[in-house]
Amino acid sequence: MASYDHQKVEKEWQARWEKEKPWVTREGAEGNALYHLVMFPYPSGAGLHVGHVESYAALDILTRRARMQGKDVLFPIGYDAFGLPAENYAVKTGVHPAQTTKTAIANFSKQMKSLGLSFDWSCELSTADPDYYRWTQWIFLLLYKHDLAYRAKAPVNWCPTDHTVLANEQVVNGCCERCGTAVVQKELEQWFLRITKYADQLLAGLDRLDWPERIKAMQRNWIGKSEGVEIEFHGTQGSNEFSIPVFTTRADTLFGVSYIVLAPEHPLADQLCIEEKREELVRYRDAARKKSELERTQLERDKSGVFLGAYAKHPLTGADLAVYVSDYVLTSYGTGAVMGVPAHDERDFAFARKYDLPITWVVASPDQDDRMADQAYTGPGTLKNSGAFDGLVSHEAVNDIAAELESKGKGRRVTFFRLRDWLVSRQRYWGAPIPIVWCEECGAVPVEAKDLPVELPMDVDFKPTGESPLARSASFQKVKCPKCGAVARRESDTMDTFVDSSWYFLRYCDPRNDEVFADEAKLRHWLPVDLYVGGAEHAVLHLLYSRFFCYALHDLGYLEFEEPFLALRNQGLILGPDGEKMSKSKGNVVNPDDIVAEYGADALRIYEMFMGPLEDAKPWDTKGLVGVRRFLDKAWAAREKLAGAKDHELERTLHKTIKKVSDDLDALKFNTAISSLMVCTNAFAAAEMVPRDLYETFVVLLAPFAPHLAEELWAECGRKTSVFTQKWPVASEHFLKDEKVTVAIQVNGKLRGTIDIAPDLTQDEAVARAMADTNVQKYVEGKEPRKVIYVPGRLVNIVV
């Protein structure tokens, strides 16, 4: 069988698309618009990865099909071009990040075009372009103006290798997500975005989204809403009165409290500490501070602490409770203090055992005798040893005890979130400068909108030292205060690159606008995004930040919607042929360029879609790719058998294919859509002749998957226009019905034979035909059927 020359075919059609630009977005009627978005790539020197190809091909197929169905589709592409890798590379080699990035973008564009992706290249954008980051800065100032961006001194995560602070979201298991170095805590003044203001809305909004459950669960966990009671524990230290607020979700265990613990950094720790204990406290706190986040978690459950020598009073019983400091209590969560209930909390139990503190059981477990217990009981139960609350079950007791505390002014119901504000300052070079001027007189002064962008200077020594490189640029620092005109200095930190990517999908609909970040009417026309496809690694980073931006911009009157991405799908990882994650060190990386050269872009696209469900992880298998290429060659070969005659059998096959491909694309089931195209091709291959009209319709079906080959075949059929000007075919009911179907015959639910009958045969007729089968008779043995189930076109089940 002749094989087609994919290099020639693909080159020719790509040249033609480049010239004719058929994919430029058409802004048509209201309500006819679709917005398909792929997560824009970071233009790394390594080039495009087969994982990129997977998500881009998937959305390209859907986009091409939607256009053939008459939709206007915005399908843009751009580059997340700021970031550490280019800067670190520059530190090593001296090549400027601007240069590295430019080269990488050129390479990415070339690679994407070689895949026949129908992006609208006229929308192309780069976050490192001053025309883009001008608006990143503008949005930052908008947030600043509305108190959603602020500067604060706080304990922050510091990566000693990358010499910069990191957001909580960028610390993975206590390590820097970029380089893996253990992160240390530093007390620094930094810029934050007030994402916590939207914690509740960001949580509630998830319910409305068509997103993978996994991603929604990760965001819910990350936001970490926790409802409970804040309880005041009062006490006196010498002549001073004090009050320690603690947060608990288990107010029902209040009568089991036997001590109080503060986080080592808690402001009250110093105040409450008696002189004899001070040295011990300072030593403990210094040790705790020196521990990295990593060490703290590794020492898990090995509890230690310092008794401060102070006592607080139980709010209901008045009992004296020793106050300790321990690093198992975190400053950053709740009130930074907890009530110790050893009987009903594992950590408190361990702590109480170590320091020999009383353990009082106040919640009876239904199936455990706590007199013998050597571990905490953390489940719900019936209260005891709890005065007036004895006999209540846990959830009632939480309510009643909270009410009692509230009435006495000793507590109140509160909600806490795990989510922290987003730290966006970075002490690095290759990012958007924070558009603030520092003036001796006026303090932090925003740069005026007309003076944006604050351009990133190119002549900077960007070696990271912990001090921001921009602080060392004389030209950058030469500035006057916008308010008073005095000599001032610029903010020298740049923004986290996740700020850049939190709004790029807004810019796409109007990328060259220099009046606003995007025209209001265009935003209304195209947004929100209908379908977003990308990797799952951004679950709590990009996807949460972008949602926050849209909620904020909505509040400030710039957007009509709150949720930017209505539907989201994550492509699964493509693993190496060995089933391991592809990596340079394992030597199992598949380079898409090699595949395109050897088998063609069409084969690569279809193979990646055929491997399995979009969202599953699946191993690469070059043999499978060969099979896909064989399919394309078969489709190509069929053009030599075109005839004018009718063929009802083929016509039925074709219409089933139309139906299956259409339905499967609606459900993003690319693998089964392709398998039905294969079935159709196999039928063509088996046939003597292939009617021309059927073949042409098949080529239209094939077009979104294999755009180059389909265009070529369309031309081979003598058509002068592009196959993509064709309407997407609709299956005809008439041809979907078979004249005869094979129906299963079961006796007592077991398969005993099959019969070929007309699909609309009545039950009586079908049963009569079934009973005539000799094998069926053997099992019925002349017994009277107790019950007969007939599913037309499917089966007859005779129950005896």
Place this chain on the structure above:
RNA sequence: GCUGGAGUGGCGGAAUGGUAUACGCGGCGGACUCAAAAUCCGCUGUCCGCAAGGGCAUGAGGGUUCGACUCCCUCCUCCAGCACCA
């Protein structure tokens, strides 16, 4: 520990509660060829049987149903994320 997802041939995988294993890969046999590759045709879950046919198979065990990969309960394993969160 918590959360989410998944367990089906030799492999990737397919199945609105209705003939489990579509499609692809691999394997076996055949055709073409001096030969090989490519291509084409046939077979290919497993066990018993010469065959007709039958038994057993969707991680394990129960249940609902005329009928369960699919629904319900219990358990096991794997993957991913989070994890001293009070």
